[in-house]
Amino acid sequence: MLSNNIEKTKVVVAGVDAQKYNFDYAISELKELVFANNMTASATLTQKLDNPVSGTYFGKGKLEELKQLCEHKDVGTVVLNDELTPTQIRNIEKITELKVIDRTELILEIFAQRAQTKQAILQVNLARLQYALPRLHPSENTLDQQRGGAGFANRGAGETKLEINRRTIQKEITRIKRQLEEIEQTTLTQRKDRQNSDLPKVALVGYTNAGKSSTMNALIKAFTKNQEDKAVFEKDMLFATLDTSVRHIRLPHHREFILSDTVGFVSRLPHNLVEAFKATLLEAKEADLIIQVVDYSDPNYREMMATTADVLKEIDADKIPMILAFNKADKTDTPYPQINSDEIIYSAIEKPSILQFSDFIQKQIFKDYEIIDLKIPATDGKTLAYLQGKTEIISQEIVETDFYIKAVINPNDKIWLKDYLK
Ligand SMILES: Nc1nc2c(ncn2[C@@H]2O[C@H](COP(=O)(O)OP(=O)(O)OP(=O)(O)O)[C@@H](O)[C@H]2O)c(=O)[nH]1
Ligand SMILES: [Mg+2]
8 A cells, every 4th residue: 555545543632722822723733743643633622721630631521521522533542732741641541541642742753754864863762762761651660570589689680660661761862862972973073164164154944844945955956056965855744854954055256155954843842852953953053144934825824933933042043143034925915026124025936036035145144245445466366366266356457567356355354355455
């Protein structure tokens, strides 16, 4: 059977509305996540409460209602809209005899299915083990018979199975962290090279499925010639990208910058996951300019922007200059491409939009560049070669033994060129 013909598992989606955020949007997002995890929501059940009930999440009556609803719909799994405590999950499972998946576990599952590279697989495993550690089943809190009776010094002697399982998971967490550090060491060198390269660093960030990778690919296609500048993976699904890709973009007039594309966000992204993906998100954290890509055709785009703001804050990237890129305008009635101060409305799948887009971002990235007049002796071949090869020359004239050059110069170059200023 083809994978897209696999029948989706039916679930009931449920949650407590404590009126802390836009609940209807949260539930519609949860349904998208459910769908992304090869499941389908047969029904929705909600309860308004000031706070979830500490031991059971829902009130008693609601749990009974949930049980009946699932029986009626012939569903064996309920997906809940919050991260629950291990006790809450156990109690609901006991009372309703349903399998319970909370929001965090659902997101971890999707990430686990999408992970392709060694780094992403390790990062997801790390987050999953950290999630599992406090959730080990207390029924295993019995003495381990096989290890307890040995007549020699046995480290595990007298330990309960629960303790052994905990220790095994902790060891695995340490092992994965060490492996991740090794991978990060190798990418660190590449990042240092880029940091020293002087080129501005621009990062595409935003809600999952907004079109970050499509925007990156459109820029690669329009402005790179090299074979190694491969297209990145783009697809109509949540969390298509889990790794960071970095490309060198060369716009006309020697306007070069480094562009990165990375994992997309979703609201209330589990903290463990953000922690585990810290290395992946570093490229955004260290950017000179952040481009927030927004799916302008989605009615919930404002909530998606709020989500992105939350994650940027969590990774300490909320002070970096940011421009807003409202994508997928082809699916709206708004005229595009259109630029309003630090915002653009565009479509990543259309060339005229991409040309405007590149023009717009280059004005942002290179806004500190200045037009200056220089006088360079004809004998100074090195400086002349630099200017002619690396900067945008507006005019050039030779008078006797000097070159009079008008060029667009970045602030760093202006410092060392100060003796040549006219
Ligand atoms: N109609 C239309 N579709 C677009 C546009 N930009 C992207 N898409 C589609 O939107 C879907 C998601 O695009 P991606 O570029 O993979 O989105 P992303 O932001 O990288 O998503 P994640 O990697 O999952 O965070 C794909 O099916 C794209 O073809 C656009 O301007 N117009
Ligand atoms: Mg992507």
